[in-house]
Amino acid sequence: MNTRPPPVKPITSNTGLKHVFSTVWGCLREGTAPGRSPYSIAQLATVGTDGTAKVRYVVLRRVCEDTSEITFHTDVRSAKVAEISANPSVALVTADLEKNIQIRLEGKASVITDGPVTRTAWDASRDHSLVLFRNPLVPGTEIDNPSDGQPGNEPADREDGYENFCVVVISVTHIDWLGLSADGHERASLVRSGSDWCGSWVAP
Numbered sequence: 597m598n599t600r601p602p603p604v605k606p607i608t609s610n611t612g613l614k615h616v617f618s619t620v621w622g623c624l625r626e627g628t629a630p631g632r633s634p635y636s637i638a639q640l641a642t643v644g645t646d647g648t649a650k651v652r653y654v655v656l657r658r659v660c661e662d663t664s665e666i667t668f669h670t671d672v673r674s675a676k677v678a679e680i681s682a683n684p685s686v687a688l689v690t691a692d693l694e695k696n697i698q699i700r701l702e703g704k705a706s707v708i709t710d711g712p713v714t715r716t717a718w719d720a721s722r723d724h725s726l727v728l729f730r731n732p733l734v735p736g737t738e739i740d741n742p743s744d745g746q747p748g749n750e751p752a753d754r755e756d757g758y759e760n761f762c763v764v765v766i767s768v769t770h771i772d773w774l775g776l777s778a779d780g781h782e783r784a785s786l787v788r789s790g791s792d793w794c795g796s797w798v799a800p
């Protein structure tokens with residue numbers, strides 16, 4: 597996305613681009629609301645510590661249009677956290693495949709391992725989501741059988757696993773919106789400049 601010269605016109609000067617911008621953030625917000633949404637899940641790409649591309653699904657947890665931030669939760673022991681710590685550049689893609697809409701994002705990620713943000717996220721998480729963080733096995737550890745990787749069944753203290761839990765906040769810097777339609781495909785490229793967004797329509 598960011599290999600072309602960046603668009604320089606503020607989106608405030610273009611009604612269509614303003615609409616794309618608010619639609620994108622509306623879709624992302626919808627992804628964090630209770631119930632199913634095509635935008636609840638995104639594919640997160642990182643640069644591997646070996647320099648190769650890595651990608652996996654994550655659940656969108658919080659979205660803030662005003663600060664251009666989105667968050668997801670993960671295990672501090674996971675590979676993606678080491679990757680982000682070494683290189684914070686990330687990219688995400690999410691889509692509504694019924695409506696043929698694709699949203700691609702780029703940004704810088706930061707890992708928050710403790711403090712009010714992490715505490716609030718942990719306290720608001722449902723028990724079945726927290727089970728993963730109570731597993732003594734580091735994600736990706738080789739095991740003999742799949743059943744060896746399951747967390748135990750003993751009732752846990754609600755704090756168990758907190759030390760393995762973190763919130764990843766992505767400061768979004770680029771948005772690429774694509775709508776495929778029989779009437780004609782449309783694509784917009786939006787780039788953050790400080791707290792403002794510039795953008796242009798681009799060939800799909």
Ligand SMILES: Cc1cc2nc3c(=O)[nH]c(=O)nc-3n(C[C@H](O)[C@H](O)[C@H](O)COP(=O)(O)O)c2cc1C
Pocket residue numbers: 637650651652653654655656668669670671674675676677735736
């Ligand atoms: C539908 C779905 C949603 C997922 N959501 C998350 C998530 O929010 N956070 C997370 O750490 N892993 C999530 N995972 C698991 C990751 O995709 C990945 O397998 C795991 O985090 C290990 O990734 P890593 O080794 O690249 O760190 C999800 C997987 C699926 C299939």
